[in-house]
Amino acid sequence: MQHFDLAVIGSGSGNSLIDERFADWDVALIERDPVFGGTCLNRGCIPTKMFVVPADLAASPAHAARLGVDLDLRGSDWGAIRDRIFGRIDPISAGGLDWRERSANVTVFHAEASFAGPKELALGDDRISADRIVIATGSRPRLLAVPGIEDAAAKVYTSDTIMRIAERPRRLVIVGGGYIAAEFAHVFSALGTDVTLVNRSDVLLRHHDREIAEHYASMVAGQVRVRLNQELAALETDQRGELTVITRDRNGIEYEYYADAVLLAVGRVRNSDALNLPAAGIDVKPGGQIHVDAQQRTNVDGVWAMGDVSSDYLLKHVANAEMRTVQHNLLYPDNPVETDHRYVPQAVFSHPQIASVGATEEQLKAWGVRYVASRQRYADVAYGWALEDEGHFVKLLADPGTWHLLGAHIIGPQAPSLIQPLIQAMSFNLPVPQMARGQYWIHPALPEVVENALLGLLDAHHPVYLDR
Numbered sequence: 001m002q003h004f005d006l007a008v009i010g011s012g013s014g015n016s017l018i019d020e021r022f023a024d025w026d027v028a029l030i031e032r033d034p035v036f037g038g039t040c041l042n043r044g045c046i047p048t049k050m051f052v053v054p055a056d057l058a059a060s061p062a063h064a065a066r067l068g069v070d071l072d073l074r075g076s077d078w079g080a081i082r083d084r085i086f087g088r089i090d091p092i093s094a095g096g097l098d099w100r101e102r103s104a105n106v107t108v109f110h111a112e113a114s115f116a117g118p119k120e121l122a123l124g125d126d127r128i129s130a131d132r133i134v135i136a137t138g139s140r141p142r143l144l145a146v147p148g149i150e151d152a153a154a155k156v157y158t159s160d161t162i163m164r165i166a167e168r169p170r171r172l173v174i175v176g177g178g179y180i181a182a183e184f185a186h187v188f189s190a191l192g193t194d195v196t197l198v199n200r201s202d203v204l205l206r207h208h209d210r211e212i213a214e215h216y217a218s219m220v221a222g223q224v225r226v227r228l229n230q231e232l233a234a235l236e237t238d239q240r241g242e243l244t245v246i247t248r249d250r251n252g253i254e255y256e257y258y259a260d261a262v263l264l265a266v267g268r269v270r271n272s273d274a275l276n277l278p279a280a281g282i283d284v285k286p287g288g289q290i291h292v293d294a295q296q297r298t299n300v301d302g303v304w305a306m307g308d309v310s311s312d313y314l315l316k317h318v319a320n321a322e323m324r325t326v327q328h329n330l331l332y333p334d335n336p337v338e339t340d341h342r343y344v345p346q347a348v349f350s351h352p353q354i355a356s357v358g359a360t361e362e363q364l365k366a367w368g369v370r371y372v373a374s375r376q377r378y379a380d381v382a383y384g385w386a387l388e389d390e391g392h393f394v395k396l397l398a399d400p401g402t403w404h405l406l407g408a409h410i411i412g413p414q415a416p417s418l419i420q421p422l423i424q425a426m427s428f429n430l431p432v433p434q435m436a437r438g439q440y441w442i443h444p445a446l447p448e449v450v451e452n453a454l455l456g457l458l459d460a461h462h463p464v465y466l467d468r
Ligand SMILES: Cc1cc2nc3c(=O)[nH]c(=O)nc-3n(C[C@H](O)[C@H](O)[C@H](O)COP(=O)(O)OP(=O)(O)OC[C@H]3O[C@@H](n4cnc5c(N)ncnc54)[C@H](O)[C@@H]3O)c2cc1C
Pocket: 009, 010, 011, 012, 013, 014, 030, 031, 032, 033, 037, 038, 039, 040, 041, 043, 044, 045, 046, 048, 111, 112, 113, 114, 136, 137, 138, 139, 159, 180, 271, 274, 275, 306, 307, 308, 309, 313, 314, 315, 316, 317, 318, 319
């Protein structure tokens, strides 16, 4: 049996862990997917955002008309967009594998790993052992088992498959109301598909601040058909191969939608089920989330886990942060560090864009925390005038005692970029007065909407003067 200093399962964030500092370690990297590099690169963050940019352009004529510019969308070439995106991504993935296979100290195994003991892995018929094992196996789309789904399989997609679809569907039903549903609703509707969004609960983007979620719902309703409180009940394929999507509401009433394709966007399943974790005695939470401590250690000595398979956050920037923790703790076991999960930001690249960090107003109320809130419309700052903005805003929540930000929520153009200084302020405990008045804000740039929201917090309570 081959023995290694370190075995890493999963070539997504796990692959990034093995840097030059491990040059004198004997490392095994195991990947079961023929495609190398994991979700973010091949079927997640990166290709979705590469679709969002052309979708933003395709959606721009309506906005341009309000500014006196007459743009016409004459069409979109799905094949060209798709091939450009994957023509860029696929060589990066293949090149990454090639480079890794040529690394002197790393052996790449193309196999599904499962535990045969605490420090032993079964890779098909092979066995390897390692002093340390890192589980970075990620997650996969959740599927729904409803009548007719097998017959309709050729027209049922997930985020793993829809971006490579041969032709853009004329009519698409998206099941779900989270990140993936919101981003693909934008991409497909902007490029010309008739989209119906079916969601089981009565809110879209339910983990967001309620005001933001409601505002998003009102805006997306202008782009796609939104059907709330309905869940997928069945799929029917007739003799001509035409697909009907049947949904059911809470009263048992059924609805029918004709579709050329269905996208399931109903959450993700952690990839821990194939790992035979009981063989190693590794603790798992309900739902398959591997239990780790703040140092990313599982309950079994020498076995770490990171990223989607163990994290509370299914986000690449979190997987990267956890990867850096594991990396450090492997290299410097006598000086371990913990992952900082205090202020995890998130962004939805929908239309409009959304970004948030920290607590929602509903959470603060539920926790009984004292707070002040401010809302600043893009339309009331100079660059918002230039944009002729309608309806987008920044919402901030702060502690009126310490003047530390408790939460920041933005819906509107460039929200994922605008929020970055607020993440910085929260991470480094920069109080609102200092942040608002202790620096210049470029005039008349869009971040003035953040500046004014900060000043609004101070007005919301009582004036605070800075000792400068
Ligand atoms: C459509 C979509 C869009 C997204 N957009 C964003 C975004 O904009 N921003 C953001 O922050 N996050 C985004 N995410 C989330 C982000 O992609 C994930 O959080 C991140 O990729 C997780 O990384 P990971 O290393 O944990 O897992 P992965 O990258 O999934 O890597 C796990 C690897 O392990 C392999 N594997 C699994 N089980 C085994 C086994 N038993 N043996 C061997 N190999 C195995 C898998 O094949 C996979 O290659 C998006 C996700 C999706 C689906």
